[in-house]
Amino acid sequence: MATVLIIEDNATNRTLAEFLLQTAGHEVLTSPDAEAGLALARATHPGLILMDIQLPGMDGLEATMLLKGDEATRDIPVIALTALAMKGDEERIRAAGCDDYIAKPMRYEAFLQTVAARLAGAAAARA
Amino acid sequence: MSAGPAVGVGAGVGPTAVSDVIDTKELGERVPPALLPSLVAIYRDESARRLKEIAGAIGRRDARELAFHAHALKGSTSTFAATFAGPTSLELEMAGRANNFSLATRLVERLTAEIGELIERLSQMTETHTR
Numbered sequence: 737m738a739t740v741l742i743i744e745d746n747a748t749n750r751t752l753a754e755f756l757l758q759t760a761g762h763e764v765l766t767s768p769d770a771e772a773g774l775a776l777a778r779a780t781h782p783g784l785i786l787m788d789i790q791l792p793g794m795d796g797l798e799a800t801m802l803l804k805g806d807e808a809t810r811d812i813p814v815i816a817l818t819a820l821a822m823k824g825d826e827e828r829i830r831a832a833g834c835d836d837y838i839a840k841p842m843r844y845e846a847f848l849q850t851v852a853a854r855l856a857g858a859a860a861a862r863a
Numbered sequence: 864m865s866a867g868p869a870v871g872v873g874a875g876v877g878p879t880a881v882s883d884v885i886d887t888k889e890l891g892e893r894v895p896p897a898l899l900p901s902l903v904a905i906y907r908d909e910s911a912r913r914l915k916e917i918a919g920a921i922g923r924r925d926a927r928e929l930a931f932h933a934h935a936l937k938g939s940t941s942t943f944a945a946t947f948a949g950p951t952s953l954e955l956e957m958a959g960r961a962n963n964f965s966l967a968t969r970l971v972e973r974l975t976a977e978i979g980e981l982i983e984r985l986s987q988m989t990e991t992h993t994r
Contacts, residue, residue: 748906748939755898790934819938841941843892 737761738783738855743773743799744817745791749840753786753817756844757851768792770799777809784855787834789818789825797832804833811861813854817842881984884977889944900989903982906939910978913939914971917955921967929967930959940978943985948977 740757744750745768754764765782767773770791777785785803789796796816803809816829816837829837838850881887894902913936920928937952951974958967 746935746938747909748902748942751902751905752894752898752942755895759895790931792931819934819941840938841893841944844895845892 737763739763739765739780740784740786740851741765741767741773741776741780741782742786743767743770743791743796744786744788745769746788749788749817752844753842753847756848760848760851762851770794770796774799774802777803777812778806781809782812783858784851785812785814786838786851787814787816789816789829797828797834800832800834811858813858815850815854881988884946884948884980884984885988886944886946887988893942893944899985902942903985903989906943906985907982909939910936910982914975914978917967917971920959921964921971924964926959926962926964929964930956933959936974940981943981945977945981948974948981951977 737760740762742750742753742757742764744753744766747768750766750768754766757764765776765780767776771794773785773787776782787796787800791799796818800814800816803812803814813835814833816832816834817840818825818829818837819840820826820837826837836850836854838847913932916932917929917936920926920932933952933956937949937956940952941949943949951970955967955970955974958964958970
């Protein structure tokens with residue numbers, strides 16, 4: 737099991753993701769904004785980050801670029817949480833350095849499968 | 864009688880059943896039943912706060928803030944597979960992006976009623992589940 741950091745300002749969706757991850761046995765850290773989320777990521781080096789794209793202040797894409805540009809955090813997989821509402825969203829998410837994305841509204845089985853697959857991939861890369 | 868959502872909130876007429884405002888099958892794939900009561904309570908507070916922020920943004924003619932909060936409201940509302948409130952919140956976000964404040968004003972009124980109805984039906988569902 738892993739430590740997963742959720743950076744999401746939407747309390748409803750943050751609570752849902754937290755519940756699902758805890759039920760799956762993960763330790764969960766949460767942040768409602770990118771600035772506090774970045775500080776948590778640097779301090780705890782979680783096994784995975786779930787990053788909302790629209791956040792108050794710094795957005796999720798900029799936060800991901802900062803994480804991926806930092807030697808200390810660039811190996812942490814980042815999964816974007818996004819409604820993919822605008823044309824070109826997927827390209828922007830990939831360009832920012834996100835390793836994967838989960839489209840909102842999310843279905844919980846698919847959500848847990850994507851998280852498990854990304855954690856397994858990260859573990860294999862470290863081995 | 865006609866088939867489908869004959870009493871849509873979007874048309875300004877009060878619905879009569881859970882299935883009129885919520886796609887219950889889809890909801891079951893998005894939210895575990897055990898979490899539904901607490902998630903509805905969070906949504907009740909969060910949607911009220913977002914609607915207040917949206918009203919403030921319209922008053923200030925702040926399109927960016929309007930679209931921001933409408934997008935966030937769409938995110939939480941869609942989690943509950945809301946038949947009317949989800950699409951209306953998307954329309955509201957688009958109105959914000961288009962700087963269309965007169966449309967946004969009308970949509971907020973409609974969305975407020977739809978979210979009220981959604982919360983009522985979700986509460987009804989949770990009461991049924993916990994009996």
